[in-house]
Amino acid sequence: MPVGSTATDVKLDEAAVRELETSLRGQVVRPGDPTYDQDRKIWNGSIDRYPALIARCAGVADVIAAVRFGQRTGLPVAVRGGGHSFPGLSMCDGGVVIDLSHMKGIRVDPETRTARAQAGVLLGELDRETQAFGMAVPSGIVTHTGMAGLTLGGGIGWLMRKYGLTVDQLLSVDLITAGGEFVKASERENPDLFWGVRGGGGNFGIVTDFEFRLNPVGPTVLAGPVLWPMEESPNVLRFYREWIKDVPDELTTIVAHRYAPPLPAIPTELHGKPVVMVIFCHVGPLDEGEKVVRPMREFGAPLLDLCARKPFLAHQAMFDPSFPAGWWYYFRSADLAELSDGAIDIIAANALKMKSRLTAFPIFQLGGAISRVGEDDTPYNSRKAGHTININATTETGAGFDEERAWSKNFWEELEPYHTSVYVNFLLDEGEERIRQAYGPARYDRLKALKRQYDPDNFFRLNQNIPPN
Ligand SMILES: Cc1cc2nc3c(=O)[nH]c(=O)nc-3n(C[C@H](O)[C@H](O)[C@H](O)COP(=O)(O)OP(=O)(O)OC[C@H]3O[C@@H](n4cnc5c(N)ncnc54)[C@H](O)[C@@H]3O)c2cc1C
Numbered sequence: 292m293p294v295g296s297t298a299t300d301v302k303l304d305e306a307a308v309r310e311l312e313t314s315l316r317g318q319v320v321r322p323g324d325p326t327y328d329q330d331r332k333i334w335n336g337s338i339d340r341y342p343a344l345i346a347r348c349a350g351v352a353d354v355i356a357a358v359r360f361g362q363r364t365g366l367p368v369a370v371r372g373g374g375h376s377f378p379g380l381s382m383c384d385g386g387v388v389i390d391l392s393h394m395k396g397i398r399v400d401p402e403t404r405t406a407r408a409q410a411g412v413l414l415g416e417l418d419r420e421t422q423a424f425g426m427a428v429p430s431g432i433v434t435h436t437g438m439a440g441l442t443l444g445g446g447i448g449w450l451m452r453k454y455g456l457t458v459d460q461l462l463s464v465d466l467i468t469a470g471g472e473f474v475k476a477s478e479r480e481n482p483d484l485f486w487g488v489r490g491g492g493g494n495f496g497i498v499t500d501f502e503f504r505l506n507p508v509g510p511t512v513l514a515g516p517v518l519w520p521m522e523e524s525p526n527v528l529r530f531y532r533e534w535i536k537d538v539p540d541e542l543t544t545i546v547a548h549r550y551a552p553p554l555p556a557i558p559t560e561l562h563g564k565p566v567v568m569v570i571f572c573h574v575g576p577l578d579e580g581e582k583v584v585r586p587m588r589e590f591g592a593p594l595l596d597l598c599a600r601k602p603f604l605a606h607q608a609m610f611d612p613s614f615p616a617g618w619w620y621y622f623r624s625a626d627l628a629e630l631s632d633g634a635i636d637i638i639a640a641n642a643l644k645m646k647s648r649l650t651a652f653p654i655f656q657l658g659g660a661i662s663r664v665g666e667d668d669t670p671y672n673s674r675k676a677g678h679t680i681n682i683n684a685t686t687e688t689g690a691g692f693d694e695e696r697a698w699s700k701n702f703w704e705e706l707e708p709y710h711t712s713v714y715v716n717f718l719l720d721e722g723e724e725r726i727r728q729a730y731g732p733a734r735y736d737r738l739k740a741l742k743r744q745y746d747p748d749n750f751f752r753l754n755q756n757i758p759p760n
Pocket residue numbers: 334369370371372373374375376377379380381391410430431432433436437438439440441442443444445446447448492493494496497498499614716717753754755
């Protein structure tokens with residue numbers, strides 16, 4: 292297929308495009324424009340799409356104009372926040388992209404302990420502003436992820452066992468509906484819609500502004516990984532499983548299997564060695580944290596211990612070099628009730644089979660504050676799960692990608708007897724049944740009813756879609 296053919300084959304109504312151009316404070320970008328190739332790039336390098344038009348929005352008025360333009364063209368419409376959707380749902384071939392990534396406003400109010408953030412904000416940008424006041428919103432573990440998409444799916448990360456999901460600290464949103472109308476949602480205003488956006492993704496409209504409650508964090512935390520040889524994985528995981536039963540909510544951990552990366556903090560003799568690591572983040576008193584993590588740190592014979600007192604911002608950025616934009620990524624994910632012997636044996640055996648030096652698969656420890664929010668209070672379906680595993684296959688380019696992808700898929704299939712649910716933000720393009728699993732049948736039906744109310748024609752369908760009918 293010639294480059295860009297899907298985009299250039301689309302005949303746009305030129306009068307409508309001119310009208311959009313004159314009304315936008317941002318820019319209209321089309322095939323052939325100097326920034327077109329940059330603007331259509333998204334994080335996952337295995338996805339390469341050619342939209343007919345990108346509306347780079349500068350504010351709410353632009354979003355309203357872009358939605359009305361999308362309605363007028365009848366073309367598929369994608370909505371882009373941080374561009375980190377695993378299956379690339381924020382970019383489309385031959386359609387219109389409503390690009391929010393330039394909407395970067397953030398305002399922290401230390402007195403009310405709240406923060407407002409616009410839809411183009413990245414996690415690291417929000418952390419930077421909130422940490423200036425010793426506070427934070429619980430979010431994800433890679434700073435260049437978009438705050439918008441992450442929040443709309445739930446949001447899991449280093450602070451979740453202490454402060455819950457990102458949506459558990461969401462206070463209100465401003466949203467533009469499929470009809471181009473401005474709506475507010477909170478516990479008091481449009482509470483049904485507010486329930487829906489706390490996990491139901493971009494199905495109900497475009498959220499232009501998020502308001503969060505802030506909580507004290509750090510700025511110094513006790514955090515970092517301890518590494519063991521990967522062959523030790525079954526023993527490490529069995530010890531870990533028992534040890535986490537008694538750890539306080541201040542501690543969240545992630546287990547990762549990978550080849551040790553060539554980073555300055557890792558001695559050269561370990562570079563490329565297969566390892567299993569437990570990564571800690573303790574956000575309570577530091578001396579208390581030292582006591583809590585000691586048994587795990589002292590288990591067996593670790594190759595390296597990088598757990599130390601450090602700025603929360605530094606810990607948040609720890610995974611950034613492992614997930615740069617442009618590499619090829621494939622993911623399969625599931626929630627697990629617990630790390631049973633059977634699950635551990637499958638995890639340990641498959642870890643040893645990964646080929647790519649770039650593949651790293653995290654197992655998140657859930658529980659704590661997440662599990663104390665009512666199961667029906669938000670659409671998120673993993674409140675009672677013990678862990679979320681994200682079997683990530685990564686290569687730098689297309690070379691070796693198919694093989695690594697097959698490894699991820701087989702591994703995920705072997706684990707199937709242990710799957711409980713799945714986190715919607717970790718889905719690929721896996722079909723409606725999987726989306727239903729991500730919410731559970733009752734909450735899925737409630738989301739469908741809400742979709743019928745707010746978007747009966749399924750205008751917002753390039754997402755983890757909840758069709759109205
Ligand atoms: C490197 C990496 C690390 C990650 N780590 C975590 C993690 O630690 N925890 C976690 O919970 N998730 C994590 N994720 C998953 C992440 O939550 C999702 O990929 C999320 O969708 C990313 O949001 P985005 O705004 O960057 O994505 P985009 O691709 O821009 O958007 C994702 C989806 O949300 C919709 N959307 C985006 N903005 C809006 C808006 N303002 N209004 C309406 N709809 C909108 C899009 O249309 C699309 O369907 C990670 C992803 C990556 C790539």
